[in-house]
Amino acid sequence: MRTKLYVLYGGKSVEHEISLKTAVTVLGSIDESRFEIYPVYITREGLWCTPEQLTQKELTAEHLIAEPKFHDPARSIGEILSGVMAMSGAKVVLPLLHGPNGEDGTVQGLLELLNVPYVGNGVLASALTLDKAMSKHVLAQAGIHQTEYLACRYEEWRTDENMLLLKAEESIGYPCYVKPASLGSSIGISRCTNRVELIAGIHEAFSYDQKLVIEREVIGREIQVAVMGNGKPVASLPGEFIHDHIFFNYESKYMDKRLTMSIPAELPEDLTQGIRTLAIQAYQAHGCEGLARVDFFLDGEGRLYLNEINALPGFTNFSMYPVMWERTDGTSYSELIEHLIGHAISRHEDKQTIQYKK
Known part of the structure; x- marks a missing residue:
């Protein structure tokens, strides 16, 4: 019998569109003689649902978007877990979720509780790698060379903006890059060559995350x-x-x-x-x-x-x-x-x- 392959894509993340593009390519490449494919779409609001049955020739990002039956996350997730994902037989999950609420260990934790095999990193590694600040701490402990950086939480910025600006200018300097700590695809990142740009970059990063990283530029x-x-x-x-x-x-x-x-x-x-x-x-x-x-x-x-x-x-x-x-x-x-x-x-x-x- 074919192995049931549950492909999760979309997600409550600003990288939603990237996930859809990834899903189109992956779903179109899976050997259907070996795997029985079940796409599971997660909306921007975190609702889970399944699209209409599609052939690989019909795959587009638009066709993979579905309308959830329930507009409560618990009910929508419950329907998928108790329905398509509860079927008997060999199964494996392929998460194609980029960014928060999918790449950060949250979905991986759910899959661990379900005791099903899933592709990719576990809870801890997913959380560490998505959080740039924590990842840099791990790299420093491992003695792996990286550029100078400064991590900051929103509360620190809100409490004393001037102190953070001075600290960044003294320890990092210009040009520098300001990045949301837990986001990919270069979204929310700013290259800053002066204080005005640095302030704007900090505001931009904090619009996507509660923590950011400032790094010295490497040419x-x-x-x-x-x-x-x-x-x-x-x-x-x-x-x-x-x-x-x-x-x-x-x-x-x-x-x-x-x-x-x-x-x-x-x-x-x-x-x-x-x-x-x-x-x-x-x-x-x-x-x-x-x-x-x-x-x-x-x-x-x-x-x-x-x-x-x-x-x-x-x-x-x-x-x-x-x-x-x-x-x-x-x-x-x-x-x-x-x-x-x-x-x-x-x-x-x-x-x-x-x-x-x-």
Whole structure:
């Protein structure tokens, strides 16, 4: 019998549209001879529902949007859990939820309680990697080099704005970047070259999150590495986007048709291997399992800075993660999805050996 595959997408997040794009590509690549697919759409309000049955040829972002039967989150989630997800037989969940309320450990916690295998990182690693401030603390403890940074909560800013501004200017300086702590796709990020821009960037970041990070700018190349696996993870060849943007923001990532991928990135062999090793080190320091993309800066002096870890990288046709694996060992898009599902099932089986009574 085919394994039931529940694909969660959408979500109560500003990255809702990115999730839809990812879902279209993933759903269109799954081997239907092996998996019985059940799409589960989560609205911007956090309501769960299922779309009409679609063939892979009919897949579009618009067709994947559904209207919930219940407008209370508890009832809508309950209907899905007691209905389609309660069916007997082998099953696995594939969360394609970017940002808060999906990539941050919340949905992963629910899936742990349901005791079902799911693709990607667990509760702790999901929470750590999405929270840039906490991730930076973990990297510092692991001795992994990163740029100077400052984390701040909204209450600190509201209490003494001037103190934060002075602290940022003294310890970080200009140019700097202001980022919401728990968001991806470069949403809410500002490049600031003076105090006026810094104040505007702080307000922008706090409109998306209650915590932010201010980082010193690193001028150089942005190098990415795909990592996959549980206990013995492996890293892909590094890659980079070739572009001429000073700040690689949301519009640059998703709307610039001139972007080209360079995979493998043109690097000396020893540096390539060093980056792959460091990516695995950072992956393990966060307790990651399943998958993650690790991003670095490489400055003009050859110094390497770990920028961030993305525990649920994009899987659109313009995303680096699947292409890096294809260029590394020939893994196709559909094969990659099956590898990730295999890691999910293996991890779940290992957890079933844990004792919960004496």
